[in-house]
Amino acid sequence: MSGKEFYQNRYQQLGYTLQEVKLRQAIRINNTNAKGKKIIERLASLGVHLEKIPFLQSGYWVVDSKVSAGATAEYLLGLYSIQEAAAQIPVSLFSDLKGKKVLDCAAAPGGKTVQLADIMENTGGIVALDVDKRRLAALGNHLERCHVANAVVYLLDARQAPTLGIKFDRVLVDAPCSGNYAADRDWFKNRTQKDIERNAAAQREILTKAVECLSDHGELVYSTCSLEPEEDELNMDWAIKQLNVEIQEIDCYGNSGLTNVFGKQLDSSVARCKRIWPGETQGFFVCKLKRSKTQ
Amino acid sequence: MKARAVTNFVAQFGIDIALNPELTVEKNGRFYLVNAALKPLMVRSDFFYAGVFLGKAKEGKFFPSFNLLSIIAKKDAARIVVGSKAAWLFICGRPILAKSVLRVFGSGKKNTHVLVLNEFGECLGFGRIVGNLRDKGAMDEIAVRNVSDVGDFLRRER
Numbered sequence: 001m002s003g004k005e006f007y008q009n010r011y012q013q014l015g016y017t018l019q020e021v022k023l024r025q026a027i028r029i030n031n032t033n034a035k036g037k038k039i040i041e042r043l044a045s046l047g048v049h050l051e052k053i054p055f056l057q058s059g060y061w062v063v064d065s066k067v068s069a070g071a072t073a074e075y076l077l078g079l080y081s082i083q084e085a086a087a088q089i090p091v092s093l094f095s096d097l098k099g100k101k102v103l104d105c106a107a108a109p110g111g112k113t114v115q116l117a118d119i120m121e122n123t124g125g126i127v128a129l130d131v132d133k134r135r136l137a138a139l140g141n142h143l144e145r146c147h148v149a150n151a152v153v154y155l156l157d158a159r160q161a162p163t164l165g166i167k168f169d170r171v172l173v174d175a176p177c178s179g180n181y182a183a184d185r186d187w188f189k190n191r192t193q194k195d196i197e198r199n200a201a202a203q204r205e206i207l208t209k210a211v212e213c214l215s216d217h218g219e220l221v222y223s224t225c226s227l228e229p230e231e232d233e234l235n236m237d238w239a240i241k242q243l244n245v246e247i248q249e250i251d252c253y254g255n256s257g258l259t260n261v262f263g264k265q266l267d268s269s270v271a272r273c274k275r276i277w278p279g280e281t282q283g284f285f286v287c288k289l290k291r292s293k294t295q
Numbered sequence: 296m297k298a299r300a301v302t303n304f305v306a307q308f309g310i311d312i313a314l315n316p317e318l319t320v321e322k323n324g325r326f327y328l329v330n331a332a333l334k335p336l337m338v339r340s341d342f343f344y345a346g347v348f349l350g351k352a353k354e355g356k357f358f359p360s361f362n363l364l365s366i367i368a369k370k371d372a373a374r375i376v377v378g379s380k381a382a383w384l385f386i387c388g389r390p391i392l393a394k395s396v397l398r399v400f401g402s403g404k405k406n407t408h409v410l411v412l413n414e415f416g417e418c419l420g421f422g423r424i425v426g427n428l429r430d431k432g433a434m435d436e437i438a439v440r441n442v443s444d445v446g447d448f449l450r451r452e453r
Binding site: 037042070071073099123124138141144145147150151153154155165166 | 328329330335337339341344346347360362365382386415445446448449451452
């Protein structure tokens with residue numbers, strides 16, 4: 001069970017007609033570093049023209065650029081990061097991050113870790129985990145370039161996070177996932193249902209351990225860049241039944257989560273999740289969880 | 296004094312920095328400055344990165360991070376300010392010509408290290424003074440050799 005036609009049919013059943021998508025490059029201003037620096041004007045003077053992304057606080061599309069947006073002095077000085085538009089959403093869903101203890105479960109290459117630090121204005125502390133040593137080097141470079149001062153990074157599988165013995169106020173599970181065709185040209189060739197089921201199972205394991213690390217009144221944001229309901233709505237339906245968590249209302253770009261997946265009726269609160277079909281952005285799924293009040 | 300490599304390096308720029316030994320940590324020759332909020336989260340000694348990376352010591356030589364250079368650039372460190380074209384060339388690994396130097400802070404003596412700042416006051420790296428920064432007759436000559444610049448972030452990931 002794989003191939004473009006198979007997934008095209010699947011998506012059709014979920015209400016989406018497959019379309020070719022040309023992803024637009026997006027950047028996110030690192031406000032802590034760029035404060036008072038007229039970054040938009042500086043980039044314009046270099047020939048990098050931006051357009052505000054309406055659903056993001058600090059995100060801009062690169063409309064036109066005479067130079068590589070990833071090779072300007074402003075980029076190298078950490079005044080902005082290159083970060084796909086939908087990927088900027090998960091961190092923006094946390095409330096009141098300043099001074100908090102935050103766990104970033106699968107952090108490399110660090111775009112969201114830097115975004116967390118930026119919103120936190122380098123207060124509090126972030127524990128960033130990743131299981132891939134090579135990707136940690138990229139994460140370290142990203143933290144140094146963006147002058148992050150409040151993160152500690154461990155080479156650690158997120159499933160081992162409870163061994164740290166810390167209860168976190170905010171937990172980000174940007175889960176390793178199957179990805180989506182808009183961000184990977186060969187996606188249809190490379191992915192099978194088996195991969196998706198394996199990833200979904202790993203995500204449930206990560207989520208279980210991440211919830212263990214969450215303080216009583218903490219917030220957990222779960223996201224994937226997968227369009228497959230096994231990794232998204234079905235996992236969330238499982239989580240609210242197995243992990244004593246509730247899905248919170250969120251106000252962000254995207255459609256309501258699916259509550260009927262291939263004939264299976266899910267808990268109505270799964271509609272509070274947001275599913276982003278490829279179009280303006282890549283494909284994405286995001287939701288926010290809190291511990292259930294009735295445990 | 297585990298952070299002596301850091302303070303000795305900084306002293307070359309004519310300033311002192313006080314590093315709280317409780318908050319300065321070394322891991323495999325790499326130095327980090329952490330804050331009081333982060334320290335309680337450092338429950339394992341096998342961290343990969345923590346707080347502000349200050350630089351690394353290798354074979355008796357200290358290689359500063361760009362975070363450290365930025366910190367000392369905000370103090371009264373020996374530094375030069377260069378024009379936009381020279382700033383870009385410097386990031387590409389090139390030296391600074393005397394005619395590109397807009398301002399000099401510090402002694403400007405030959406064979407000393409100097410931070411290189413752009414017109415916005417942002418630290419792009421540092422170099423070694425090899426020419427006379429103030430000699431109007433040597434404007435087309437190399438004044439500062441590039442030692443390290445932020446373009447390194449791109450070069451590292453190649």
